[in-house]
Amino acid sequence: MATRRLRASAALTAATAALTLGATHAAGALSAGSTTVTPAGHSFTAKLNGKATFTAGSTTMTCTVSASAPNGTATNKIPAAPGNHNDAGAVSAPINPPTFSGCTTSIFGVGVTVTSNATNGQWSISAQNGSPVSAALTMPKGGVVIKTSGLASCTLTASPTGPTSVNGTWTNGAPSRLAIANAPVAATGTGGFLCPTGNQTATFSAAYDVTDTTDPAQQITVGG
Structure with missing residues (x-):
């Protein structure tokens, strides 16, 4: 039972898995179609609404805080026009x-420490206009590392072989919301007694409110 429960940690690598969305092992494109994300050039933040759950088998781990925010660079920023529009597909942003x-x-x-990184590449988020509007969160190889301590000392690494895209849905609103439901996540585990080792599969669920930090009176919106 303890081993199965520790496997729940692997799902946290989705967050990787906290913005987000069925997983693939590449930053695959969403279905083609005209997409525009506004306001062009504005920065945004994504903050967990509720709880993020990471489930393996019958065991669930829960995180109460998760966010991705701008830090003064080009990340967490909608592309400036005309880059915020794509006639034939999704619009993406680092x-x-x-x-x-x-x-x-x-x-x-058992304690849990989660560390995300961009060591092997950039994280990104994509949105594709449609009904519903679809979205994808892409993490680089090894983008999240989870370590447990105490009763069992284990390490789990998300997306161990390359970039992984996790798919979900987007809803325009005040604020707009990115929702992920039971998205599969790949991870690999190492460690000693009670640790899940080798390839692991878990699911990730969360909802993130996405808000405009350049002008909080405006909303981040996906359209055609």
Whole structure:
């Protein structure tokens, strides 16, 4: 039972898995069609609404805090016009690696530390106009590392072989929302006694509110 519960940590690599969306092992394109994201050139932040859950089998781990915010660079920024429009597909933007905290498991005596990174490439988010509007969060190889301590000392690495795109839906609103439901996430685990080792599969669910930080009176909107 403890081993199955530790596997729930692997799902956290989705967040990788906290903005976000069925997974692929490449930053695959969304279905073709005209897309425009506005306001062009504005910065945005994505903040967890509720809880992020990471589930393996019958075991779930929960995180209460997750966000990706601008830091003064080109990340977390809608492309300036005309880059915010694509006649034949999705519009994408680089983002800062989402952070995760307030994470717990039901295993007594086991602590969890989650570290996201852009060591092997850039994180990004894409949106494709449609009904519903679809979205994808792409993390680079090894974009999240989870370590447990205490009763079991384990390391799980997300997206171990290359970029992974996690798909979900987008809803325009005040604020707009990116929702991910039971998205599969690949990870690999190492460690000693009670640790999940080798290739792992888990699911990630979360909802993120996406707000305009350049002009909070405006909304981040996806259209045709």
